[in-house]
Amino acid sequence: MANRIAIIGGGKIGEALLAGLISSGKPTRDLVVAERSKERADEIAEEYGVLVTDLPGAVEHAAVVVLAIKPTDVDEVTATIAGVVDEGETERLTVSLVAGVPTERYERALPAGSPVVRVMPNTPMLVNEAMSAVSPGRYADDEHVATVVELLSAVGKVVVVPERQMDAVTAVSGSGPAYAFLVAEALIDAGVSLGLSRKMSTQLVTQTVRGAGILLTDSGVSPADLRAAVTSPGGTTAAAVRELERINLRTGFYEAAHAAARASARSGSVESGPGVETDISSASD
Numbered sequence: 001m002a003n004r005i006a007i008i009g010g011g012k013i014g015e016a017l018l019a020g021l022i023s024s025g026k027p028t029r030d031l032v033v034a035e036r037s038k039e040r041a042d043e044i045a046e047e048y049g050v051l052v053t054d055l056p057g058a059v060e061h062a063a064v065v066v067l068a069i070k071p072t073d074v075d076e077v078t079a080t081i082a083g084v085v086d087e088g089e090t091e092r093l094t095v096s097l098v099a100g101v102p103t104e105r106y107e108r109a110l111p112a113g114s115p116v117v118r119v120m121p122n123t124p125m126l127v128n129e130a131m132s133a134v135s136p137g138r139y140a141d142d143e144h145v146a147t148v149v150e151l152l153s154a155v156g157k158v159v160v161v162p163e164r165q166m167d168a169v170t171a172v173s174g175s176g177p178a179y180a181f182l183v184a185e186a187l188i189d190a191g192v193s194l195g196l197s198r199k200m201s202t203q204l205v206t207q208t209v210r211g212a213g214i215l216l217t218d219s220g221v222s223p224a225d226l227r228a229a230v231t232s233p234g235g236t237t238a239a240a241v242r243e244l245e246r247i248n249l250r251t252g253f254y255e256a257a258h259a260a261a262r263a264s265a266r267s268g269s270v271e272s273g274p275g276v277e278t279d280i281s282s283a284s285d
C-alpha cells in the first residue's frame with residue numbers, strides 16, 4: 001500500500017494521469033485503475049500494462065485514491081469507498097480531480113478526519129504539460145499537499161490555490177485546452193477556405209499554436225507585447241485583429257469563462273440542479 005496510487009475512472013483525464021505518470025517513470029506495479037466499462041478497462045490494461053480492477057479492489061491496497069469520475073458519480077463512488085475503509089482509518093489520501101465538487105462533500109462521506117485534496121488538472125497531462133491547481137481540504141496537512149504537488153509535478157506545472165478559487169481555475173485552465181483547440185480547428189478551416197489543403201493547413205496551424213505557446217511561456221513577454229510584435233503597421237495582422245475585435249472575441253472569452261465557472265459551481269452543488277445559476281463573485285483572492 002505504501003506507494004500505490006489507485007485511479008478511479010479510466011476516462012479522458014484518468015487516462016491522461018495514468019499515461020503521464022508512467023511516462024515520467026512511475027512503475028506500473030504502483031498503479032491500479034478502477035474502470036466500470038469492461039471495454040475501456042480492457043483497453044487500458046492492454047495499452048498501459050497496469051492492473052485494472054473493481055472499485056473496492058483498487059482502493060483496498062492504495063495509499064492514494066485519485067477520483068477521475070464525473071460529478072454525478074461522486075456520491076455513489078465515495079459511499080463504496082467508505083464501505084471499504086475501516087472506521088477511524090484516516091491514512092488513505094483522497095485526491096479529487098472532479099470539477100466543482102467541494103472537499104467538504106467527500107469529508108462528510110468518508111471516515112471522520114479523512115484527508116482530501118482537490119485538484120483541477122488539464123489534458124496536456126497526456127504529454128507531461130499539464131497545468132494543475134491544488135487545494136487542501138479541512139483534514140489535509142502540508143505533507144498531504146506536498147504528496148499531491150510531487151505527484152502532479154511529474155506531469156506538468158502545479159500551483160496551490162484556496163478552494164474558493166477552484167471554479168475560476170476550472171474555467172481558465174481546466175477547460176482552457178478546449179478553447180485553444182477550438183481556435184486551432186477554426187483557423188484550419190479558414191486556411192482550407194483560402195485554398196490550402198487540409199493537411200497543409202493543419203500543419204501550419206499546429207506548429208503555429210505550438211510555437212506561440214512556447215514563445216509565450218519561455219520569453220517572459222506579455223501576450224499583448226508578443227501580439228504587437230507580430231502586428232506590422234498597416235499590415236496583415238492588423239487587418240485580422242480588427243475583425244476579431246469587431247466580432248467581440250474578448251467578450252466571447254469573458255462570457256465563456258464565466259459560463260464555465262458557473263457550470264463548475266453548479267456541478268458541485270447537491271442542492272442546485274442543472275440550469276440553476278450560482279453566484280461565483282467571491283472567487284477572487
Ligand SMILES: NC(=O)C1=CN([C@@H]2O[C@H](COP(=O)(O)OP(=O)(O)OC[C@H]3O[C@@H](n4cnc5c(N)ncnc54)[C@H](OP(=O)(O)O)[C@@H]3O)[C@@H](O)[C@H]2O)C=CC1
Pocket residue numbers: 008009010011012013014034035036037040055068069070071073077097098099100120121122123174175
Ligand atoms: N476531461 C478533462 O479535460 C478534465 C476532466 N476533469 C474532471 O475529471 C472527471 C472525469 O472527466 P473525464 O475523464 O472527462 O470523464 P470520462 O467520462 O471520460 O471518464 C470518467 C470515467 O469514469 C468511469 N466511472 C464512473 N464511475 C465509475 C466507478 N464507480 N468505477 C469505475 N469507473 C467509473 C466512467 O465510466 P462510464 O463511462 O461507464 O460512466 C468513465 O469511463 C470529471 O469530474 C471532470 O470534471 C478535470 C479536469 C479536466
Ligand SMILES: O=C(O)[C@@H]1CCC=N1
Pocket residue numbers: 099170174175
Ligand atoms: O468539461 C468539464 O466539465 C471538465 C472539467 C474541466 C475540463 N473538463
